[in-house]
Amino acid sequence: MARRIAVIGSGYVGTVVAACLAHIGHRVVGVESDEGKLAQLSEGRAPFHEQGLDELLSAGVQAGRLSFTSEVGPAVSESDLTFICVGTPQGPDGKADMSAMEEVARVVAPHLRRPHIFVNKSTVPIGSGRWLSSVIADAAGDHKVASLVRVVSNPEFLREGTAVTDYLHPDRVVVGADDALALEEVIEVYQPILDQSFSGAGSRGIVPLVKTDLMTAEMVKYAANAFLATKISFANEMARFCELVGADIQTVTAGIGLDRRIGPRFLSAGLGWGGSCFTKDISAMIATAGEYGYQARLLEAVMGINSDQRHLVVEKLLRHLKNLRGARIALLGLSYKPGTDDLRDSPGLDIAQRLIERGAFVAAYDPVVREVPNATGVRVVRDAYAAASGADALVLATEWPQFVDLDWRRVRAAMDGELLLDGRNCLDPVRAAEAGFVYEGIGRRMAARPARDEAA
Numbered sequence: 001m002a003r004r005i006a007v008i009g010s011g012y013v014g015t016v017v018a019a020c021l022a023h024i025g026h027r028v029v030g031v032e033s034d035e036g037k038l039a040q041l042s043e044g045r046a047p048f049h050e051q052g053l054d055e056l057l058s059a060g061v062q063a064g065r066l067s068f069t070s071e072v073g074p075a076v077s078e079s080d081l082t083f084i085c086v087g088t089p090q091g092p093d094g095k096a097d098m099s100a101m102e103e104v105a106r107v108v109a110p111h112l113r114r115p116h117i118f119v120n121k122s123t124v125p126i127g128s129g130r131w132l133s134s135v136i137a138d139a140a141g142d143h144k145v146a147s148l149v150r151v152v153s154n155p156e157f158l159r160e161g162t163a164v165t166d167y168l169h170p171d172r173v174v175v176g177a178d179d180a181l182a183l184e185e186v187i188e189v190y191q192p193i194l195d196q197s198f199s200g201a202g203s204r205g206i207v208p209l210v211k212t213d214l215m216t217a218e219m220v221k222y223a224a225n226a227f228l229a230t231k232i233s234f235a236n237e238m239a240r241f242c243e244l245v246g247a248d249i250q251t252v253t254a255g256i257g258l259d260r261r262i263g264p265r266f267l268s269a270g271l272g273w274g275g276s277c278f279t280k281d282i283s284a285m286i287a288t289a290g291e292y293g294y295q296a297r298l299l300e301a302v303m304g305i306n307s308d309q310r311h312l313v314v315e316k317l318l319r320h321l322k323n324l325r326g327a328r329i330a331l332l333g334l335s336y337k338p339g340t341d342d343l344r345d346s347p348g349l350d351i352a353q354r355l356i357e358r359g360a361f362v363a364a365y366d367p368v369v370r371e372v373p374n375a376t377g378v379r380v381v382r383d384a385y386a387a388a389s390g391a392d393a394l395v396l397a398t399e400w401p402q403f404v405d406l407d408w409r410r411v412r413a414a415m416d417g418e419l420l421l422d423g424r425n426c427l428d429p430v431r432a433a434e435a436g437f438v439y440e441g442i443g444r445r446m447a448a449r450p451a452r453d454e455a456a
């Protein structure tokens with residue numbers, strides 16, 4: 001049955017949630033406080049790059065099932081359920097900054113007249129469900145209002161770049177609540193996704209449902225991100241071993257990934273993860289553990305290894321170029337991963353800044369990122385060849401598929417130097433050498449020399 005749903009926060013998650021819930025038949029109002037984003041959304045356009053999202057947005061808006069507003073109160077009071085998708089960025093103490101969520105709670109409080117279900121999709125510290133009821137009651141100035149608030153945790157696992165597909169065809173749906181009726185109500189909202197019965201779903205089979213209590217659902221999200229991040233840092237530690245002993249990480253990860261107990265995904269050695277989630281969520285876990293007097297040593301190591309991978313590029317450049325002052329570096333890739341224009345905690349941008357701090361000049365190209373904050377000092381150029389022009393070395397920071405198919409001889413011809421640092425191990429070292437590069441990846445068996453050296 002179609003429900004009236006408010007989705008608060010129309011960022012990377014909220015916009016996808018709103019568009020997809022409208023697509024499966026619900027009547028959705030998305031709430032967004034940023035006027036610029038709101039104007040684009042109201043025209044059925046996403047304020048960021050995400051495959052397939054514009055189509056869903058415009059279809060929803062045209063069908064009259066999807067609208068956007070800046071008014072939280074009316075959106076909530078006219079809905080059966082409210083999905084909360086505001087940001088929970090990392091605060092200065094490592095914990096999640098809950099101020100946006102607190103603001104939402106305070107704004108909705110005066111509008112609550114009857115029981116209402118709040119579905120929490122933001123990643124929040126364990127125990128935030130109960131906290132939300134208390135903040136709303138506190139803001140309403142009436143402790144009885146807490147009894148109107150039903151909180152359901154429904155963590156989101158979508159990946160930017162494939163967010164629409166991930167939301168409509170998830171590996172699982174996790175819902176947790178201490179109120180059985182509220183839980184069933186949210187499961188009802190998801191029924192078209194759970195049984196893949198919405199229009200155009202195809203025949204992918206039933207989606208598993210994990211039904212649990214509030215705290216456990218909140219914990220599932222953190223544990224999932226912690227595990228994925230651990231896999232990445234594990235691969236990167238193995239890449240360090242490979243560099244030390246002369247083995248090849250690509251073959252090592254292929255060799256272990258074929259073991260079904262391990263699996264091949266999230267085992268790519270390189271510059272490590274970026275994006276808005278892993279670093280902040282793992283920092284929040286470490287901070288939470290600390291509050292209980294527990295030291296999350298594995299997670300601390302996972303974070304440390306990830307940070308070291310970014311420094312590794314600087315070390316490699318220093319080893320080859322000896323001095324970075326005045327060096328011209330071409331950077332390919334600014335978004336934290338392919339398929340998105342999201343720059344949050346982007347390894348490419350971070351590395352660029354580390355290089356600029358050491359006196360280097362960085363010219364960067366990214367297929368979708370057209371500008372970066374001026375303060376970074378990075379010059380964004382129109383294509384890979386312009387980035388390479390006059391460069392002493394080139395760093396590939398994001399594995400956009402189109403980089404593999406570049407005319408690498410032309411890239412090399414544009415450069416002054418011959419060093420190609422493949423921070424994502426996505427290029428063929430032999431082809432790079434044939435194009436005239438000194439190629440170096442992360443944990444690959446050997447640095448490939450240009451073809452002319454081999455012939456000599």
Ligand SMILES: NC(=O)c1ccc[n+]([C@@H]2O[C@H](COP(=O)([O-])OP(=O)(O)OC[C@H]3O[C@@H](n4cnc5c(N)ncnc54)[C@H](O)[C@@H]3O)[C@@H](O)[C@H]2O)c1
Pocket residue numbers: 008009010011012013014031032033034037072085086087088100103104121122123124156157158159160276277
């Ligand atoms: N981005 C991801 O890939 C991803 C995946 C899973 C979970 N998450 C979690 O989802 C949450 C949201 O992440 P995001 O990447 O979408 O963040 P975001 O910053 O892109 O979006 C948050 C949006 O909420 C809006 N907002 C803030 N306060 C508001 C208010 N009071 N009223 C209306 N709008 C308001 C902001 O303007 C912004 O557009 C976070 O907790 C994050 O950890 C993110």
